[in-house]
Amino acid sequence: MITNHADIDVFIGIDVGKHNHHAVALDRDGKQLLSKVLPQNETKLRALLGRLAKHGTLLVVVDQPATIGALPVAVAYLPGLAMRRIADLHPGEAKTDARDAAIIADAARTMPQTLRGIRVADENVAELSMLCGYDDDLAKQATATSNRIRGLLTQIHPGLETVIGPHLDHPAILALLAKYPTPKALKRAGKRRVETLLRKQAPRAWKRWAAAIFTALEGQTVVVSGTDAAGLVLPQLATSLAQTRTSRDDVLARIEELVEAHPLFGLLTSMPAVGVRTAARILTEVVGKDFESAGHLASYAGLAPVTWRSGTSIRGDHSSRRGNKILKRALFLSAFAALKDPLSRAYYDKKRAEHKKHNQALIALARRRCNVLYAMLRDGAYFHASEEATAA
Known part of the structure; x- marks a missing residue:
């Protein structure tokens, strides 16, 4: 104004x-x-x-x-x-x-x-905003590539997908797919070569994974149409996914540097389940903006419930579809991770006891944590749970 x-x-x-x-x-x-x-x-x-x-x-x-x-x-x-x-x-x-x-x-x-x-943002927050946006793009790209790999494996060998699909975030599995992308290539390589490749990057799981892979290969003798084409596509997808994950690691390293250098780093991360990525999003989306109350911050984040009432036929509160979707996602995921914290878990269980669904209870928890975040930023106070509250 x-x-x-x-x-x-x-x-x-x-x-x-x-x-x-x-x-x-x-x-x-x-x-x-x-x-x-x-x-x-x-x-x-x-x-x-x-x-x-x-x-x-x-x-x-x-x-x-x-x-x-x-x-x-x-x-x-x-x-x-x-x-x-x-x-x-x-x-x-x-x-x-x-x-x-x-x-x-x-x-x-x-x-x-x-x-x-209009406030001119400081250089660190401006750089954080750009890097976080790029990190989001990389995350979407990694998810799409991973889903494409699992889809192709399901088409040519469902049993192999069951073994390999859940571990696509590990570089050893991606290196295996890049070198031996089809069931025929794996069988031709033999168990010993596969074990040697996996052992280099997965010293704890290589033996278990290799045994599961060859057990799955023995369970299907039919060669599905399109397997040769998949053998051409899968190595490229595996290499692309590995590069994307490496890029995310590089971006995260820079984000960590910027977040840790910010004066509010200690304050934000004192709150349970607020890590580097969540703190970065709070810095880019909240810090520097004026909110008159915790309710205004919750409304900005799209966490404030919206009341629907019309006569006697329409009554109830619903979650908002507006607000800052980037901030809402960060606070929602942070609330989900906070279920390991006793206080957050107790509040979540309380909402579930009130017949709230899982997502509704999580949104309520995110709204509660939003109030705490507002008070922390307003007073410059670190998160502190009293012994009585923790015991309760």
Whole structure:
């Protein structure tokens, strides 16, 4: 929210585009001073603002704070949901850059409470945000590749998939698939060569895995159509999955460095089941933003229940489908991992005793932990469970 709204003379709304932007400038009376397409160039943007400065104090508002909003030319942004609701109040149904820019400028002029200030993030948090996004992409890629490998193995040899599929996260199994991708190749290599390959990277499990693999191979004598094609695809998929997992390890190492260097590292990780990845997501999605209460933080994370009531036929509370999905996922997974903690487990069991389903109980636990997180960040206090609460 802009507190010195009365001092603003010109309101400039910029609809951010991939190649070009559109700017609309209004004075305090709503008179249009400018409507122009702008290039993706900070120098030219500043030149435009210099020409408009003759009319008085300027307020530049954008609709995407993560792109051009990060430049010093912009000081506020209008959230997308608020913009869409405000757009419904304006006549016409057209969707153009000029109309959107005019709506942004008019909202800045008449409804300053809808605006949000832009804060320049520190370098560490900005780097964390980029690395966490890349880590999420790698995780999706690894899951898709792993599922593809298991699908192909199921098609050509279900018994072999039962043995190999659950261990695709281990480099020894991926090296085995890269070298001997088909049942025929495994049989031709022989048990001794397979054991030698597995022994190098899986010193504890190699003997058990090798025995299970050759037991599965003996259980199927039929060669399924498409096995030769699978023999061409599987080595490439195994190599790709191994590279993806190596990339994730490299990214995680850098994320750990950045998180451990942050002043809030000790505070965040003092909470049970908050590891490096969860702490990184809290730093990128929560720290630096203002929340009036724990309820506001829970609503932002999509953990606050939504009440549905209409007459006598519709009644009840449901989980929200809105909010920051990245933060919601991180807090939900953290709550699941926290079931090993006695206090969290007791709260989860309490919700289950109230006839809540598993996911409902986990969301309730994540909401409870969200309250604790808010208090920790607000007071700068480390997590501490009293002896009485732990005993209970």
